[in-house]
Amino acid sequence: MKIRNGFVSNSSSSSFIVFVGKDFKFTAEQEEDILCEVEACAGEGISDENLRVKSKAALDKAMEILLRGESIHSEGHDYGLISEMQNAFREYYPDLILTSVEMGSGGCEEIDNICTDKNIETIKKVLS
Secondary structure, three states, rough: OOOOEEEOOOOOOOEEOOOOOOOOOHHHHHHHHHHHHHHEEEOEEEEEEOOHHHHHHHHHHHHHHOOOEEEEEEHOOOOOHHHHHHHHHHHOOOHHEEEEEEEEEOOOEEEEOOOOOOHHHHHHHHOO
16 A cells, blocks of 8 residues: 655545635635636637636535535536646645545545534544
């Protein structure tokens, strides 16, 4: 079994475990970076005039789910959104990533937020 420190950067899927509070928000510039990369991932083969609108709506929905303390998965989002969100966390907020787990090829990418009220209470109990 291989144990890796740091982030997985090959073509296999990965899962990030993050710790973001309910008030977390990407800046407008960071959102723009994510959306531009998603559009680039969509490729020239997609002629969808509403791609930006759809991508922004998907990003907003993904953030809403993540901030509720739920997991977001690539299979529920189009155009590489989860991968680009992972890249944004990696670039702008590496301290919020607790770990990344290689899922192997063919797996789905995922971001899990463990900053929930229940987990915070558990951590407080452990630390006291």
